Amino acid sequence: MEKHWVYILASARNGTLYVGVTRDLAKRIHEHRTGQFPGFTEKYAVKMLVFAEPHDTAVAAIQREKNIKHWSRKWKMSLIERDNPDWRDLYEFLV
Known part of the structure; x- marks a missing residue:
């Protein structure tokens, strides 16, 4: 079963x-780090993965x-x- 992740990025x-x-x-963090999607994380250079928590369902991950x-x-x-x-x-x- 594929996991769903809740994560926290920090600028420092x-x-x-x-x-x-x-x-x-891995894909999503790479997207943040390379600025593939303009927005909050690109504007504030929030690229360092400091927390990641797996969940069995999308519903559980979204609620968390x-x-x-x-x-x-x-x-x-x-x-x-x-x-x-x-x-x-x-x-x-x-990676």
């Missing part, structure tokens, strides 16, 4: 955050994305630091 540690959802994580987007910045930062305390760019593990 303690920088701008972006929360998204996708079925193909919505929840994360509504939570405070402090909570999002805690979520990232729980699994990625050094704020490593996780994209290197995808």
Whole structure:
């Protein structure tokens, strides 16, 4: 079964955050990094993958994305630091 992903991108540690959802994580992050779609992530140089969470269904991933987007910045930062305390760019593990 194909996974669906909720992910968080950052411009730098303690920088701008972006929360998204996708079925193909490596492809989507590549699109963000290369600026294939103009918008928020291109404008604010939000390209570093700092959090990724798999889900079995699109419905579950979309609901989780919505929840994360509504939570405070402090909570999002805690979520990232729980699994990625050094704020490593996780994209290197995808390719």
